[in-house]
Each structure stands twice: as C-alpha cells, then as structure tokens.
Amino acid sequence: MKKQADDLAAPTSLQRGLRILAVLGSAPVGGMRLSDIAEACTASEATTHRLLKSLIAERFVDQTTERRYRLSLDFFSLAACAANPDNLRDICRPHLIHLSATLNDTVFLLVRSGFHAVCVDRAEGPFPIRSFTGDIGGRIPLGIGQGSLVILAFLPEEEREEVIRFNIPRLLDMGAMDEVVLRTEIARAVAQGYSGVETGIIPGMTGVAVPIFDTNGRVVAALSVGTLKERLGPDRRPTVIELLRREAAIIGARVSPFDPALRRPAQYLGGVVAPLAAASRVTPGDVS
Amino acid sequence: MKKQADDLAAPTSLQRGLRILAVLGSAPVGGMRLSDIAEACTASEATTHRLLKSLIAERFVDQTTERRYRLSLDFFSLAACAANPDNLRDICRPHLIHLSATLNDTVFLLVRSGFHAVCVDRAEGPFPIRSFTGDIGGRIPLGIGQGSLVILAFLPEEEREEVIRFNIPRLLDMGAMDEVVLRTEIARAVAQGYSGVETGIIPGMTGVAVPIFDTNGRVVAALSVGTLKERLGPDRRPTVIELLRREAAIIGARVSPFDPALRRPAQYLGGVVAPLAAASRVTPGDVS
DNA sequence: GAGCAAATTCCATTGAGTGGAATTCTTTGC
DNA sequence: GCAAAGAATTCCACTCAATGGAATTTGCTC
The missing domain is CATH 1.10.10.10 (Winged helix-like DNA-binding domain superfamily/Winged helix DNA-binding domain)
Structure with missing residues (x-):
C-alpha cells in the first residue's frame, strides 16, 4: 500500500x-x-x-x-511542560498528596492519550510499588491495569469499540487478557463505577481506580491506587474507593477541556522552563 | 558577530x-x-x-x-525516558521513598545539566511544597536553592567558576542573590558538606541538601529536603542532614558515569515506552 | 604500534524546503 | 443573518539546503 x-x-x-x-x-x-x-x-x-x-x-x-x-x-x-494538559496535573497534585497521605499508599494520575494511558503524576506511599504504567511518563495501552481500564470503560461506545479493536492485539501480546476478559471487566467497571481488576500479572499487587469526568461528562483521566493485595481486603476496599470517588468528583468539576477565558493573549515566556532554543543561544563567552 | x-x-x-x-x-x-x-x-x-x-x-x-x-x-x-541518566533515577527511587517516609517531608533528586539543575524525581511528604525547581522536570540555574547550590559548590574549581560567571546575571535577574552572597554560601556548603541556604525567596520554607558523588568523586546530583522552616530547627536539622548523607553515600557508590559492561549490544526495543514513530506507523485500520 | 572499525567530514547532485500569493475556513461586528 | 476581517491552510515555481557515496580522521583492540 x-x-x-x-x-x-x-x-x-x-x-x-x-x-x-x-x-x-x-x-x-x-x-x-x-x-x-x-x-x-x-x-x-x-x-x-x-x-x-x-x-x-x-x-x-x-x-x-x-x-x-x-x-x-x-x-x-x-517535555515536562507537556505533562499538564488542560491544567489537569496542577489541579490534581494536592488531591494526590492528600490521598496518598490519608491512605498511606501510592496514588497515580493517568491521562488518556489516544489509545494509551499516560502516567502524569503520582504520590508515593512509604514503599516502592510496581505498576503497569511504571513511573511518571509511563505509557500503557488502554485496558491494561485498573486506571487504564476504567478510562476505557467510560469512553463513549463508539470510541471504546475503536480502542478495543486497536488494542486487543497488544493486550494479547502482553499476555494481559483476551477480549472476553476485557469486555467482562469493562462491564463490571461500568456497573460498579470503578475498576479493581486482578490480572495477577504483578504478583501480590492489586489496586482500584475511578474515572475523572470533565465538566462535559467525558472521561479524561483516572485516579488509581496501587498497593499490596492484603491492603485492599474487604475492610479497607470500600473506604478507599469512596475516598477516591470523592476526590475525583472535586477534580472533575474543575476540568473543562477548553476554557475560553484563556484566549487572552498569553505571556508565552512566563513559564518555569525557558525555551531550550533561547538558552542555547547564549554561550558563556557572551557574558560581559 | x-x-x-x-x-x-x-x-x-x-x-x-x-x-x-x-x-x-x-x-x-x-x-x-x-x-x-x-x-x-x-x-x-x-x-x-x-x-x-x-x-x-x-x-x-x-x-x-x-x-x-x-x-x-x-x-x-x-522524554520521560531521558530522565534516567546513568541510571540515577532508578538507583535513587527507593532511597527517596525511604527518606520521605522517614522524615515525613518532601525529598527531591536534582541532577546537573550544564548550567542548570534539573529535578528528576521527588517523593512527596504529606503536604504540597513550593520549591525552586518546581515539579519534576523543573530547571533552575545552578546556585539557586539548596540542591542546586550544593552541586555548584562541589564542582571542580574551574568548572565552578565558569558556571558562576555564566549564571550570575541570571541570579541577579531573579533577585535571588548577588555574587558575594553566592560565594559565601558556596564556601559554607563546602565547609559543612551540605547546603542550607535561607534565601527567604519562598516565605516560610527552607531546606537542606547534600551532594551525591559518583565513583570518580565528581558531583553529579543532590538530595534535597524541602519543608517548613519550623520543621528544620536545631533539633531535627542535624538528624535530617545525617540521614541524607547516609543515603547519598550509598547512592554514590552505585553511580559510575559510564559502565563499560553496558557496551554489549543492547536490546533497544525492550523499554517500557515504545518509540513514538513505531506507534504512529500503526493505524486502527491496519488491525485485521 | 599496526590494523581495524567506527565516526566524522567533504562534495557534487538533486529534490525537498521555502515564502509569496491564492484559497478556504472562522470569527466578529453590525 | 450577512459581510468583512482575520486566521489557517494549500499551492507552486524557484532555489538552496539535504543527501549519500567516498575520503579522511579518530579511537579502540590485540
């Protein structure tokens, strides 16, 4: 072709x-x-x-x-400047920290990017956690892992089907799950309002995730907790989910995909990180 | 010209x-x-x-x-793949988490990059902290903030002078400090083995930082704690510094600027994140 | 220190990159 | 709701920057 x-x-x-x-x-x-x-x-x-x-x-x-x-x-x-689409990262940071401090576990913020979920931020609990997305910046096909799956689950039907069609080969390749398991889990996530898949791919670990909806009602991200299996037993689990939900709701109310107020001519050079090109133009010798 | x-x-x-x-x-x-x-x-x-x-x-x-x-x-x-020069980030993560859990404060890992220090990782304490480098990926001229300053302080003299010459205008621009203050702080950091500058630029906040030396004895990074002033009084301060030092020593022993063992033909496609180009080549329609 | 492999530079050819101008699409004001 | 202004996008012929084979240099290995 x-x-x-x-x-x-x-x-x-x-x-x-x-x-x-x-x-x-x-x-x-x-x-x-x-x-x-x-x-x-x-x-x-x-x-x-x-x-x-x-x-x-x-x-x-x-x-x-x-x-x-x-x-x-x-x-x-x-590239770190790109990690804040629609201000999501800034909006979420205090919530992540709060959750992590409350639960004493690691909390992730995953954002959808095409057929993938990207880990945009995390607040670590007291011990290192292995997770699908790996560290900040990690990418994983939509469907693998709680956070990623819950985003997929709440996409509008048409989009969801497109993603599933595209990602199934990947899921199979990674030995994560087949289409039947995926659809079952999606249905469950939709019914429950959260995802708590136990793929068993990372032994001894588990987690739960809830979706974050923007003010238009579209899923844009997920809040996810990853921890040891024994820390998400029937006693803690409902509480953890409830806490995640509460924060997700607060966050979602502040996320609008595009804020017309931002149309004002912006100060492009006001960021934390100056453009690389500008920095590279100045050489030590130039300093008088 | x-x-x-x-x-x-x-x-x-x-x-x-x-x-x-x-x-x-x-x-x-x-x-x-x-x-x-x-x-x-x-x-x-x-x-x-x-x-x-x-x-x-x-x-x-x-x-x-x-x-x-x-x-x-x-x-x-x-770009997240670039955050791990010489494996530093991976080596440090458990230590950051351990320190943050022990101290109950936010710990940063800063790495030198030319005339700047870049925040490559952090482990958050229970409340949000304002710091010079800002978040992960944040850049700041060498000399501003504890971590950044302690790296500068322990550079070999010639390099240090070059950086100072280059950065002084920036420091002045940012209203951070003049050359006299900078040199005083550098001398103090060298004498003490750590930096605990109180620039007062971020009100109510303070911090301490220790250098990380690689196996060749060169400064490559800094461990830094940022917290509220009242949490670094004469009681806690010495202990915090000692804990930082201990971890920095362990880390440094594992950092060699280039490991000849890595020369073996590597599996370039084994990373977490597949190359973007590869991903972009596949379109949904291609899935049979 | 010779021999080899990889990196870097050179250079004539050519086709990709360029910006002015034309076209299409949006927004705004009346 | 229409028209005019302002952006964004596309087109195109000219030109110069990009290309890859070959020559040179550098650094590694034995």
Missing part, C-alpha cells in the same frame, strides 16, 4: 530527526552509537550524523564521551 | 522544528495559535504550518480543537 509506504519513509528531514529522538528514547542507559541509530532509522550514517549535530545544537541530545548519544536532560525538562 | 547570527538563524529545517517544540514548551494551557508560533520562531506561517504537520504526524504535537497547538502527552512520555 502506498499509504503505509508513506508512513515508513520519513519524507521530511524534520521527521527523520524526530525519529532519531524516538529511537533514542528506547536506548539503553549508556546511550547509542551512531551506526545503531542510523540502522534503526534506516538512514545513512552521514545523514544521521548531521541530524544529530542539529539535535545537539538545540540541546535535545547529549553526546557522551565514549562516542555515544542519548536524550538530554534539557529535552526531558522541556 | 557571525557566530551569534549563526545561532539565531536556524539554518536546518530540523532546527526550525525543534524550536517550535521549544516555543510550545512555554505555551499557556490552552495551547498556541499558528500565527503566534510563527512569530515566536521568526518563520513564515506557511513554513511553520508545514513543520507543525510533521510534528503532528510524528505525534510530538497535538492540535486541539480551537485551532491551537500544544506539546503532546506522547512527547512527554518519550
């Missing part, structure tokens, strides 16, 4: 550069070598090298000694 | 695209309009529009309704 060919070949040099970033995203700790990057991008080494120079010039990529390349911390820092 | 002109003009289209990302990084919550982006990048609207299309195709940028553009969550998710 031509369409697919279009996708695979990156016609623009910008896209080639962005794919280098994507490839570097899954690089091992030490970074990647030029030849490996070039191969992964199916581009010549000369081209890859030149693109990398641009990426380095804009501070998106670091070159370590050892002739290896990796994503830079500045890049991380820039 | 020609050199500066080179910096300002973005000759390659990749760099133009990256600058769009940088500009979008400081966009307000609602996103930015095409014309504003074009102006901020000093590029024509036609070019900006075409570049944005590529950025969207690679899922680095979202176009909201309302004809606005913003950084995507996938972009955030990709």
Whole structure:
C-alpha cells in the first residue's frame, strides 16, 4: 500500500530527526552509537550524523564521551511542560498528596492519550510499588491495569469499540487478557463505577481506580491506587474507593477541556522552563 | 558577530522544528495559535504550518480543537525516558521513598545539566511544597536553592567558576542573590558538606541538601529536603542532614558515569515506552 | 604500534524546503 | 443573518539546503 509506504519513509528531514529522538528514547542507559541509530532509522550514517549535530545544537541530545548519544536532560525538562494538559496535573497534585497521605499508599494520575494511558503524576506511599504504567511518563495501552481500564470503560461506545479493536492485539501480546476478559471487566467497571481488576500479572499487587469526568461528562483521566493485595481486603476496599470517588468528583468539576477565558493573549515566556532554543543561544563567552 | 547570527538563524529545517517544540514548551494551557508560533520562531506561517504537520504526524504535537497547538502527552512520555541518566533515577527511587517516609517531608533528586539543575524525581511528604525547581522536570540555574547550590559548590574549581560567571546575571535577574552572597554560601556548603541556604525567596520554607558523588568523586546530583522552616530547627536539622548523607553515600557508590559492561549490544526495543514513530506507523485500520 | 572499525567530514547532485500569493475556513461586528 | 476581517491552510515555481557515496580522521583492540 502506498499509504503505509508513506508512513515508513520519513519524507521530511524534520521527521527523520524526530525519529532519531524516538529511537533514542528506547536506548539503553549508556546511550547509542551512531551506526545503531542510523540502522534503526534506516538512514545513512552521514545523514544521521548531521541530524544529530542539529539535535545537539538545540540541546535535545547529549553526546557522551565514549562516542555515544542519548536524550538530554534539557529535552526531558522541556517535555515536562507537556505533562499538564488542560491544567489537569496542577489541579490534581494536592488531591494526590492528600490521598496518598490519608491512605498511606501510592496514588497515580493517568491521562488518556489516544489509545494509551499516560502516567502524569503520582504520590508515593512509604514503599516502592510496581505498576503497569511504571513511573511518571509511563505509557500503557488502554485496558491494561485498573486506571487504564476504567478510562476505557467510560469512553463513549463508539470510541471504546475503536480502542478495543486497536488494542486487543497488544493486550494479547502482553499476555494481559483476551477480549472476553476485557469486555467482562469493562462491564463490571461500568456497573460498579470503578475498576479493581486482578490480572495477577504483578504478583501480590492489586489496586482500584475511578474515572475523572470533565465538566462535559467525558472521561479524561483516572485516579488509581496501587498497593499490596492484603491492603485492599474487604475492610479497607470500600473506604478507599469512596475516598477516591470523592476526590475525583472535586477534580472533575474543575476540568473543562477548553476554557475560553484563556484566549487572552498569553505571556508565552512566563513559564518555569525557558525555551531550550533561547538558552542555547547564549554561550558563556557572551557574558560581559 | 557571525557566530551569534549563526545561532539565531536556524539554518536546518530540523532546527526550525525543534524550536517550535521549544516555543510550545512555554505555551499557556490552552495551547498556541499558528500565527503566534510563527512569530515566536521568526518563520513564515506557511513554513511553520508545514513543520507543525510533521510534528503532528510524528505525534510530538497535538492540535486541539480551537485551532491551537500544544506539546503532546506522547512527547512527554518519550522524554520521560531521558530522565534516567546513568541510571540515577532508578538507583535513587527507593532511597527517596525511604527518606520521605522517614522524615515525613518532601525529598527531591536534582541532577546537573550544564548550567542548570534539573529535578528528576521527588517523593512527596504529606503536604504540597513550593520549591525552586518546581515539579519534576523543573530547571533552575545552578546556585539557586539548596540542591542546586550544593552541586555548584562541589564542582571542580574551574568548572565552578565558569558556571558562576555564566549564571550570575541570571541570579541577579531573579533577585535571588548577588555574587558575594553566592560565594559565601558556596564556601559554607563546602565547609559543612551540605547546603542550607535561607534565601527567604519562598516565605516560610527552607531546606537542606547534600551532594551525591559518583565513583570518580565528581558531583553529579543532590538530595534535597524541602519543608517548613519550623520543621528544620536545631533539633531535627542535624538528624535530617545525617540521614541524607547516609543515603547519598550509598547512592554514590552505585553511580559510575559510564559502565563499560553496558557496551554489549543492547536490546533497544525492550523499554517500557515504545518509540513514538513505531506507534504512529500503526493505524486502527491496519488491525485485521 | 599496526590494523581495524567506527565516526566524522567533504562534495557534487538533486529534490525537498521555502515564502509569496491564492484559497478556504472562522470569527466578529453590525 | 450577512459581510468583512482575520486566521489557517494549500499551492507552486524557484532555489538552496539535504543527501549519500567516498575520503579522511579518530579511537579502540590485540
């Protein structure tokens, strides 16, 4: 198909550069070598090298000694600005902290992004927790894990079916669940208003999650608690769910997908993190 | 100067695209309009529009309704892979959690990146804390705030002087401190082995930070506690510092700037987050 | 220290990137 | 509800920046 060919070949040099970033995203700790990057991008080494120079010039990529390349911390820092869609993260932070302090468990904020859920924030309890989404920034197909599943469950039917169709192969690949189990769990989540799947994929762990609806009534996110199985027994469970629900309701009331008030000409340079380009333009020598 | 002109003009289209990302990084919550982006990048609207299309195709940028553009969550998710230089974040997480649970306060992990310190992780105490670096991903010039200052203080002299020369204008701009205060604080931090600056910039708040040295004896990061002033009085302070020191020592012993063992051919696709490009290549329709 | 492999630079060719202009879509004011 | 203004998007011919093969340099290995 031509369409697919279009996708695979990156016609623009910008896209080639962005794919280098994507490839570097899954690089091992030490970074990647030029030849490996070039191969992964199916581009010549000369081209890859030149693109990398641009990426380095804009501070998106670091070159370590050892002739290896990796994503830079500045890049991380820039992208952190993207973690706050519709102000969700800022709105939720105090609630996450409050919940985590109350429950003494780890609480996650998951936000939908296309066919995935992304962990946008978390407030840790007193011990490390293994979760599907992994850490902040972690992505997981919609349907795997409580938070992710509860978002899927409350999507409008048409969208939900589209996501299921798209994600089923992934779920199977990951050995998470088949379509029957998924649909059962979705039905249960809808009926209960929360999700408490026990996939058993992470042994000894469990969790519950509730959806967050924006002021239009659309699911945009989920609040999720992950903990040890013994900490979600019949005694604690109902209370935990009730507390999550309460916070989710408060949060949802403050989330509108687009606030017309924001149309005023904004101060683009007022953010915490200055644009990378601006920073890179100034070199130490320039200081008089 | 020609050199500066080179910096300002973005000759390659990749760099133009990256600058769009940088500009979008400081966009307000609602996103930015095409014309504003074009102006901020000093590029024509036609070019900006075409570049944005590529950025969207690679899922680095979202176009909201309302004809606005913003950084995507996938972009955030990709960049999260960059937050773990030399495995620092993974190594530190359990220690952060342990400290935060022990002290009942918020603990930050700051890593040096050029002339800045970047907050790479944090474990929250039971109430929200205002800090210089802001949240995860926040950047601050080296010298402002305890963690940032303690990194600066323990840099090798030559590097330290370079950073000071570069950052002084910033510190003055931010009203943080002048050179005399900075050098006094640095000397004190070196003498004490920790930093406990009281800039008074964030009223009622204070903190202490200790450096983390890698196995080569170079400062690479700092552990920092931020809390209310009354929680760091003469009674608690020495204990807090001692606890931080102990964890920092354990961490440092595990951090080597480059581990030759990692040279083995790595499995680049084994990460939590698949490369964006790969994800974007698959469309719902492709599922058979 | 020689030999090898990887990274970096060079350069002539070519087609992708560019911005002005035309078109389409939105919003606003009356 | 209509018209005019303002954005966003598309088009297109020209041009210069991107390309990849080849040459050079660097760094690693034995």
